[in-house]
Amino acid sequence: MKPYRVLLYYIYTPIENPEHYCDEHHQLCLRLNLLGRIIVAPEGLNGTVSGLATDCQTYIDTLKADPRFAAIDFKVEEHDTHAFKKLHVRLKEEIVNSDLPVDPLKRTGTHLEPDEFKKLKDQEDVVLIDMRSNYEHTVGKFKGAITFDMENLRELPEHMHEIEHLKDKTIITYCTGGIKCEKASAFLLEQGFENVYQLHGGIIKYGLEAGGEDFEGKCYVFDNRLTVDVNKVNPKVISTCYRCGTPSDRMVNCANAGCNNHMPLCEACGWQYEGTCSDACFTAPDKRLYDGTGYYQKPTHHYTPFLGYLSRKRSELAVGSSQ
Template identity: 75%
Template sequence: MKPYRVLLYYCYTPIADPEAFREEHHLLCLGLNLLGRIIVAPEGLNGTVSGLTADCEAYMAAVKADPRFEALEFKVEEHEQHAFQKLHVRVKPEIVHSDLPVNPLEQTGVHLDPESFRKLKNDPDVVLVDMRSNYEHSVGKFKGAITFDMENLRELPEHVDEIAHLKDKKVITYCTGGIKCEKASAYLISQGFQNVYQLHGGIIKYGLEAGGEDFDGKCYVFDNRVAVEVNQVNPTVVSTCYRCGKASDRMVNCASPACNNHVAMCEECGWEHQGTCTDACLSDPQLRAYDGTGYYSKKSEGYTPWQGYKSFAGSQATTH
């Protein structure tokens, strides 16, 4: 068993004072030595954190003890070390930026647990629709799923016409952890789709609980693992090296900070081209040192996990 855990979670629930909750939650994470990214908004909570097993267990217990988060479900993965270098707990208008005029607490697609999804996905009347960004589904997606060439969920209204002819089908949306589908499925319903479902818990939960069958490639994640295995039943590689074109599911961020493109790159090309996606990027004077992972944490002068924490006694940000 690996010593660390990576927790992925979200919960749509009203938070009356997001700023006060953010301070309290930041302190909780500091006390448990957790690292990661957490978003607090009036509509709920969204986060991915990593820590030692006992610390993660204590964190999950503390969150679930709050009546507002009773329905929250954690996706728990084992890892050899922290999956993050920093801790950020931020207040934002939405827990996933979409600008879609919907409220998942009022209406959303029918939730399918992983096993129900596994049984239904091959129904001839079912269409799978990927709600992730183009660079995410480039390295992995469900077999036969429809994908959109979009950078983020805000662009969904620009692409919904591409599936308008499927309004009478059973449409199942999916994403990494389920959060995007809460709003995406609600939006499809608002646009006249009759039978809308969503994979509850997303790709990660499906892999953990149902073996990941028919998920081709790897799942892109937003931590220093970059992409993770999902399919334990019939795995395959669907992406190709951006440099040489051979099959590869190693995802990297281009070592040029001006580019930072998310691409698949084989290990050989990674080292040969110092983690860059083009020769032009290789000449970037600000080129970041490639260490074989293709993941680069943003640098912050004088960063500590306390950064951004506000004391309850005042309103000025302090660092320790």
């Protein structure tokens, strides 16, 4: 068993005085030596964190002891080390950027647990729709799923014409951990789709609890792992190297800091082209040093999680004094 855990979670629940809770939550993560990204908003909580197994369990227990967060469904994965280099706890208007005029607490697609999804996904009138960004589904998606060429969920309304003819079908939406589908499925209902479901816990939970059958490729994640394996039953590589076109599910960020393109790049091309996606990027003046991973951490400048916390507090005070 590996010593660290990576926790992926979200919950839509009203948070009164989110400014105060953001600070409280930040201090909790500092005490438990957790790293990761957490968003606090009036509509709920969304995060991915990593830490030692005992610290992560204390974090889970602490959140679940709070009535507001008792229903959180944590996706827990083992890892050798921290999956993050820093800790960010941010106050925002939404826990996932969407700008969609919906409220998941009032109406959303019916949740399907992994085993239920597995039984339903191949039925004749069922259509799977991927609600993730294009660079995510390029490296992995469910077999036969519809994907959109979009950068983020805010663009979903622009793609409704692509599925307008499917209103009489049973729709199942899915994403990495389930959070995008809460609003995406609600939006589909508002657009006149009647039989709308969502994969509860997303791709990650399906892989952990149901073996990941028929998820082709790897799942893109937003930490220094970049991608994770999901399918333990019938895995398949669906992506190709951005440079040479050979099959590859090895995801990297372009070494040119001005580009930072998310792309599959085979190991040979990675070293040959020093982690870049084009000849222009290969000769770019701000090209970063490629170390074989394709993941680039911003300079820490003697960063520690506590100094990061103090920086956030100073920024809040500066904003408050200017108003």
